[in-house]
Amino acid sequence: xxxxxxxxxxxxxxxxxxxxxxxxxxxxxxxxxxxxxxxxxxxxxxxxxxxxxxxxxxxxxxxxxxxxxxxxxxxxxxxxxxxxxxxxxxxxxxxxxxxxxxxxxxxxxxxxxxxxxxxxxxxxxxxxxxxxxxxxxxxxxxxxxxxxxxxxxxxxxxxxxxxxxxxxxxxxxxxxxxxxxxxxxxxxxxxxxxxxxxxxxxxxxxxxxxxxxxx
Amino acid sequence: xxxxxxxxxxxxxxxxxxxxxxxxxxxxxxxxxxxxxxxxxxxxxxxxxxxxxxxxxxxxxxxxxxxxxxxxxxxxxxxxxxxxxxxxxxxxxxxxxxxxxxxxxxxxxxxxxxxxxxxxxxxxxxxxxxxxxxxxxxxxxxxxxxxxxxxxxxxxxxxxxxxxxxxxxxxxxxxxxxxxxxxxxxxxxxxxxxxxxxxxxxxxxxxxxxxxxxx
Numbered sequence: 001x002x003x004x005x006x007x008x009x010x011x012x013x014x015x016x017x018x019x020x021x022x023x024x025x026x027x028x029x030x031x032x033x034x035x036x037x038x039x040x041x042x043x044x045x046x047x048x049x050x051x052x053x054x055x056x057x058x059x060x061x062x063x064x065x066x067x068x069x070x071x072x073x074x075x076x077x078x079x080x081x082x083x084x085x086x087x088x089x090x091x092x093x094x095x096x097x098x099x100x101x102x103x104x105x106x107x108x109x110x111x112x113x114x115x116x117x118x119x120x121x122x123x124x125x126x127x128x129x130x131x132x133x134x135x136x137x138x139x140x141x142x143x144x145x146x147x148x149x150x151x152x153x154x155x156x157x158x159x160x161x162x163x164x165x166x167x168x169x170x171x172x173x174x175x176x177x178x179x180x181x182x183x184x185x186x187x188x189x190x191x192x193x194x195x196x197x198x199x200x201x202x203x204x205x206x207x208x209x210x211x212x213x214x215x
Numbered sequence: 216x217x218x219x220x221x222x223x224x225x226x227x228x229x230x231x232x233x234x235x236x237x238x239x240x241x242x243x244x245x246x247x248x249x250x251x252x253x254x255x256x257x258x259x260x261x262x263x264x265x266x267x268x269x270x271x272x273x274x275x276x277x278x279x280x281x282x283x284x285x286x287x288x289x290x291x292x293x294x295x296x297x298x299x300x301x302x303x304x305x306x307x308x309x310x311x312x313x314x315x316x317x318x319x320x321x322x323x324x325x326x327x328x329x330x331x332x333x334x335x336x337x338x339x340x341x342x343x344x345x346x347x348x349x350x351x352x353x354x355x356x357x358x359x360x361x362x363x364x365x366x367x368x369x370x371x372x373x374x375x376x377x378x379x380x381x382x383x384x385x386x387x388x389x390x391x392x393x394x395x396x397x398x399x400x401x402x403x404x405x406x407x408x409x410x411x412x413x414x415x416x417x418x419x420x421x422x423x424x425x426x427x428x429x430x
Contacts, residue, residue, distance in 0.1 A: 055354075056324065056355045057355065071316045071320055074318075074319050082308055094280065097282070097292065098282075100288065100293075101285055140271045
């Protein structure tokens with residue numbers, strides 16, 4: 001039986017979905033994309049149909065090899081183990097730990113606090129809340145990167161940390177965070193956005209990107 | 216040069232610290248513990264001394280093999296790679312992905328939203344906010360576990376997912392979440408708390424546990 005093409009459930013603007021789109025692009029895995037609009041109809045992720053697919057009611061979700069996975073880093077780790085080239089984790093365990101530390105800092109320490117579902121409950125304070133969460137996380141990140149970075153987050157190879165960095169910077173820009181205090185983050189982000197895999201997976205170039213936001 | 220004993224910076228009640236204490240106990244790694252009181256003096260994690268050690272100003276942090284790591288799952292993954300026995304990830308890539316999905320769901324999807332730093336900003340609504348975050352995350356988790364669980368979260372071997380589950384259930388109990396709707400979570404948690412590594416690492420048995428909370 002030929003293996004079926006993976007299906008990615010994605011929203012153009014979801015930073016967690018973008019992380020997975022970058023991994024799929026870097027590893028040259030072709031896939032079908034099913035857009036899930038997190039705003040329309042009160043959020044299509046809450047439909048009974050999507051809940052049956054992913055009880056967490058979030059994107060991304062990836063149907064692959066007969067299973068459905070969710071949580072962006074779990075998906076990326078699965079892709080890393082099943083499609084090891086190009087690798088997204090360095091060989092040295094200490095450098096791998098640095099990559100994971102940076103990725104987890106973004107994925108657990110910054111993004112969840114400025115997630116759509118949290119912001120909804122913040123009312124008027126929404127913008128200020130998001131700015132504070134991101135700025136506070138970026139202050140720590142900037143310091144860490146000064147020890148770990150080469151061209152990218154850890155040395156000169158693109159890693160899982162970079163897959164988390166660019167989408168988080170995009171969120172920061174959306175929430176008008178002053179990026180002045182974060183020259184290392186800004187430099188790395190610029191280098192990443194020059195890479196083809198980051199370009200084709202960009203929120204401005206998705207099938208569900210509204211016309212007015214298209215690149 | 217003999218390798219120095221690892222130093223764990225930990226707070227008895229921090230669920231993220233407990234995850235790492237369980238991993239160290241399971242793998243039989245002896246360590247020195249330095250308590251960091253997240254409440255006292257406005258939070259000792261904000262001291263200049265601790266910030267120099269961990270710019271994220273959070274526990275846990277682990278000094279090991281000449282580096283300082285933070286982020287609980289990054290630390291646990293490093294321990295897994297450098298001390299592979301007993302393993303905390305199954306061999307099968309699909310099962311590994313399930314373990315990571317459950318761990319990330321707790322670590323990124325539940326815990327950050329009921330973290331001390333978020334709750335501080337919620338004022339009177341603190342308790343209700345924490346209960347809602349945990350209940351909503353547990354509803355999804357209960358459904359997922361019905362597909363993956365054996366005696367523990369994924370099959371019958373203790374995994375990284377279990378290291379996240381028990382501390383999150385402890386948080387749920389602290390915030391008086393009704394556990395009635397989550398029989399699978401409750402059953403697995405009970406099985407985990409019978410294991411020696413979960414017992415000796417428990418918040419009620421730490422050097423910094425206040426006398427009135429000691430087991």
